[in-house]
């Protein structure tokens with residue numbers, strides 16, 4: 062058994078939120094550069110250039126990539142051979158977020174009660190997902206996500222007879238309805254299978270995968286490629302101003318489901334697709 066102090070988790074989360082909010086992951090940056098180079102519509106290319114400039118400036122000046130520094134989802138993969146000591150894991154995560162957001166001067170966007178809407182002041186609490194894995198490590202993925210893209214997510218319980226074509230229509234319609242709201246070029250996370258909540262979690266999990274890595278199952282990778290092509294044919298373009306680049310990537314995760322169900326969930330992420338992974 063490896064003993065891990067929750068203080069270490071707090072420190073790791075604190076640094077991760079600072080990194081995530083100021084540095085775009087390399088795969089996203091590279092994909093934006095490729096999109097800019099391949100974009101055939103001049104004003105769309107110009108918008109992509111501005112987004113790249115923004116990303117470089119954020120990194121150089123240690124400034125947030127976007128004013129909406131998001132609700133933070135934290136995915137914790139906890140090794141079965143780890144014994145946590147020194148207090149609650151959830152408290153440590155939230156302390157790390159509170160300190161990171163305060164020190165980084167990042168916007169606090171969380172309200173305590175969805176109806177009373179009083180700001181909690183330090184962007185806590187996070188939404189935490191815990192997964193047990195083999196080994197003695199704790200892998201933490203910090204995923205701040207703005208409301209512009211989050212608000213455009215959708216889920217549906219299709220009939221099995223709707224099949225792949227039904228799922229495909231739903232994903233493309235979701236992007237069409239979202240239009241400029243999620244700040245394109247977007248990343249489209251798709252979750253298929255399980256039940257209502259599992260499909261949503263799969264869509265979110267899909268967004269954690271580096272976008273230069275297609276799904277390891279070739280059949281799923283082919284569906285991702287097909288969806289990306291469909292979506293980019295919509296012509297919404299960077300920031301909704303028209304162009305070839307509506308989405309940078311589609312990432313999909315699937316899970317077994319009930320004989321009478323076909324749950325599909327779509328989570329959209331904006332061009333400011335922030336994430337940071339730390340291992341404790």
Ligand code: SF4
Nearest residue numbers: 127207209210244331
């Ligand atoms: S959707 Fe993304 S880029 Fe647009 S305002 Fe929200 S966080 Fe910023």
